[in-house]
Amino acid sequence: MAVHEDAPLAGLTVLEVSSFVAAPLGGMTLAQLGAQVIRIDPIGGGPDWRRWPLAPSGTSLYWTALNKGKRSVTLSFRAPEGQRLLGDLLTASGHDGGIVLTNAIGQDWLSHSALSRLRPDLIHLQIQGHRDGRAAVAYTVNAATGFPLITGPEGLDGPVNHVLPAWDVACGLYAAVGLLAAVRRRERTGVGSEITLALADVALAVAGHLGFLAEAQISGADRPRIGNHLYGSLGRDFQTADGKRVMVVALTRRHFADLAFATGLTSTFAELERLLHADFSKDGDRYCHRQVITALLEPWFAGRTLADIERVLSGTSVLWSRYRSFGDLAGEGTLGKSPLLQEITQPGVGPVYAPGSPLVMDGAAGPCAAPELGADTGSVLTGLLGLTATEVQALAQRGIIGGS
Amino acid sequence: MAVHEDAPLAGLTVLEVSSFVAAPLGGMTLAQLGAQVIRIDPIGGGPDWRRWPLAPSGTSLYWTALNKGKRSVTLSFRAPEGQRLLGDLLTASGHDGGIVLTNAIGQDWLSHSALSRLRPDLIHLQIQGHRDGRAAVAYTVNAATGFPLITGPEGLDGPVNHVLPAWDVACGLYAAVGLLAAVRRRERTGVGSEITLALADVALAVAGHLGFLAEAQISGADRPRIGNHLYGSLGRDFQTADGKRVMVVALTRRHFADLAFATGLTSTFAELERLLHADFSKDGDRYCHRQVITALLEPWFAGRTLADIERVLSGTSVLWSRYRSFGDLAGEGTLGKSPLLQEITQPGVGPVYAPGSPLVMDGAAGPCAAPELGADTGSVLTGLLGLTATEVQALAQRGIIGGS
Numbered sequence: 001m002a003v004h005e006d007a008p009l010a011g012l013t014v015l016e017v018s019s020f021v022a023a024p025l026g027g028m029t030l031a032q033l034g035a036q037v038i039r040i041d042p043i044g045g046g047p048d049w050r051r052w053p054l055a056p057s058g059t060s061l062y063w064t065a066l067n068k069g070k071r072s073v074t075l076s077f078r079a080p081e082g083q084r085l086l087g088d089l090l091t092a093s094g095h096d097g098g099i100v101l102t103n104a105i106g107q108d109w110l111s112h113s114a115l116s117r118l119r120p121d122l123i124h125l126q127i128q129g130h131r132d133g134r135a136a137v138a139y140t141v142n143a144a145t146g147f148p149l150i151t152g153p154e155g156l157d158g159p160v161n162h163v164l165p166a167w168d169v170a171c172g173l174y175a176a177v178g179l180l181a182a183v184r185r186r187e188r189t190g191v192g193s194e195i196t197l198a199l200a201d202v203a204l205a206v207a208g209h210l211g212f213l214a215e216a217q218i219s220g221a222d223r224p225r226i227g228n229h230l231y232g233s234l235g236r237d238f239q240t241a242d243g244k245r246v247m248v249v250a251l252t253r254r255h256f257a258d259l260a261f262a263t264g265l266t267s268t269f270a271e272l273e274r275l276l277h278a279d280f281s282k283d284g285d286r287y288c289h290r291q292v293i294t295a296l297l298e299p300w301f302a303g304r305t306l307a308d309i310e311r312v313l314s315g316t317s318v319l320w321s322r323y324r325s326f327g328d329l330a331g332e333g334t335l336g337k338s339p340l341l342q343e344i345t346q347p348g349v350g351p352v353y354a355p356g357s358p359l360v361m362d363g364a365a366g367p368c369a370a371p372e373l374g375a376d377t378g379s380v381l382t383g384l385l386g387l388t389a390t391e392v393q394a395l396a397q398r399g400i401i402g403g404s
Numbered sequence: 405m406a407v408h409e410d411a412p413l414a415g416l417t418v419l420e421v422s423s424f425v426a427a428p429l430g431g432m433t434l435a436q437l438g439a440q441v442i443r444i445d446p447i448g449g450g451p452d453w454r455r456w457p458l459a460p461s462g463t464s465l466y467w468t469a470l471n472k473g474k475r476s477v478t479l480s481f482r483a484p485e486g487q488r489l490l491g492d493l494l495t496a497s498g499h500d501g502g503i504v505l506t507n508a509i510g511q512d513w514l515s516h517s518a519l520s521r522l523r524p525d526l527i528h529l530q531i532q533g534h535r536d537g538r539a540a541v542a543y544t545v546n547a548a549t550g551f552p553l554i555t556g557p558e559g560l561d562g563p564v565n566h567v568l569p570a571w572d573v574a575c576g577l578y579a580a581v582g583l584l585a586a587v588r589r590r591e592r593t594g595v596g597s598e599i600t601l602a603l604a605d606v607a608l609a610v611a612g613h614l615g616f617l618a619e620a621q622i623s624g625a626d627r628p629r630i631g632n633h634l635y636g637s638l639g640r641d642f643q644t645a646d647g648k649r650v651m652v653v654a655l656t657r658r659h660f661a662d663l664a665f666a667t668g669l670t671s672t673f674a675e676l677e678r679l680l681h682a683d684f685s686k687d688g689d690r691y692c693h694r695q696v697i698t699a700l701l702e703p704w705f706a707g708r709t710l711a712d713i714e715r716v717l718s719g720t721s722v723l724w725s726r727y728r729s730f731g732d733l734a735g736e737g738t739l740g741k742s743p744l745l746q747e748i749t750q751p752g753v754g755p756v757y758a759p760g761s762p763l764v765m766d767g768a769a770g771p772c773a774a775p776e777l778g779a780d781t782g783s784v785l786t787g788l789l790g791l792t793a794t795e796v797q798a799l800a801q802r803g804i805i806g807g808s
Contacts, residue, residue: 232456
């Protein structure tokens, strides 16, 4: 991959022994800022290697999306010699290496205590389900948080799961934060870090950081399910005359005044405020009277096409967006126009628009393709460990390493 | 706040000029790892100062949750003298300071170009809605991604919004990553960073990193709405005999074999595989036949209480969780038992369990209360800028700073 020499994380080397979303996303976040991230898999691939969705070739669009810009090494995880090679890579990864990111649980040879014997300055971050070591995935963690019971249409009975694996995403980004914080400490003090990060803790922490846990403790009651309304202010989806949907938000006094003006409802809302003894410049009042306010807005949206609505609302402070499907995004040329995405050629997939890091900063590179499984095994072992091509070939023949 | 001297980010000073979720969460993430984060608000508070949910006292449970462990300074944002004080703090914040995190848009005095004149080594991260400067919030960004149209019950028409502001959360964590990456580069090279991070880019990047964008480009079609089923493998919610719900996931061959055995369906599923010419050890086949598999599982769950189910499934590899509401979480004593949370006394709220960082590492502190608005104005100006108490008082009397 094309790493800029002035990339923020140029020089860092991270060994990643991972699967699924959180750990791979954490590693890729660092890779897209210039770190060398070497993903190490068992020969033949980990449990996520063929995960859906798949390209017609059988290549996983999921795996390739989560491993862009990494190098891929495959080893025998069972053979002591394979395990030892990971330790050798750790030792050989230099002053800015000695970093392991993993979500492998119950593998002694990957534990902090085993690996810190090889590198006392080891930075080791282990992602697990629960803090006590029990397994969990984003779907079970989400069920335990409270969000599914307040997501979805008003009046619905039962939970609505997230399709977005939001806890995996947050967990992967927390992992990147934890590793960089530990790198800073090591650069100042020479001391490594043992870090654990539980997916269930991430969900509970975020629920707490957003006030949901305090609300439940103070009120002693559950927040009601309010469909697509925005809690605590004014926002909802509306249907347009041409069968589209738009999400419209008036978070501040100015947004609401602009929305009222744009829809010709300024005096109607003023009259309504008097009738209800309300003050719609306050977000609490907009929220309490959301049903009547949005009922008055509905006909305005229902009577106009998306193009009409766009014409009227653009140039105002009103926050709004059309709802788009992923197919719309891919089909409308939106992806090609975004500076976030670039067309890459992904082995097994072909040309595809892929995102780089959303962090726009000097030296952050655009997206690179994901490696083919094991493609860098030889070059990493020769480059980092100084093995000869013959030695690499012998290891491959004996099934200690995979081949490219 | 009680910062450990060996905290990973001890010594760092970050000035945060923020509101709502993303920037405050980014700053708090650093504060919980030991950075000194000074949140600077206009006198009287920013637009999020009274945001719902509220405690009976009127204190925002949202604001206090997102600003734990920070120091709070209030200044006049309009008076040139107030603006200058922020510049003075930036200059005075030392070798490990000079860091600004903001989501204020269109304020020239907070821009990278203005502030980098004061500190050439400035690290400046600005969160915005779209990369081109247009405003957006998590609710409008989400509408544009495609997720709302595939979230929610099968057969439902229309979008289902996230209640979790997932894009704000991801954006705040990306901000923390970006700042730490820039800190590392500055420590190595002395060079500061101008970083921009758009909420809309975060959503599009994550959608891409998870394979949704590639899938839409390759298949040319939209993924169908599949309710609470897990895409690409086997997982769904089930009702229990005592009216509870559980989420059950069989992500691997072993999970599925354990689930089949626990529910007494091993031979039924084996027979079904023969009938359907399927192989349920493959996640794709479990996914394709999810309706019949889960239909066969349903009666087992419907005939058992939660306690029964727990007895049978615990000790197996099957991933599962009961659905809990936030009220359940607060009422069941779950919060008091989690080592992630500690009881703090939050001014305006009272005693409440609040989460620290989910990153478990040496020197990461437990949760601290959020400050009262402006409570640290005097101590920050005397401590960091060396003003006398009389000078501080004079500034407060002239309305240049808020008071504690």
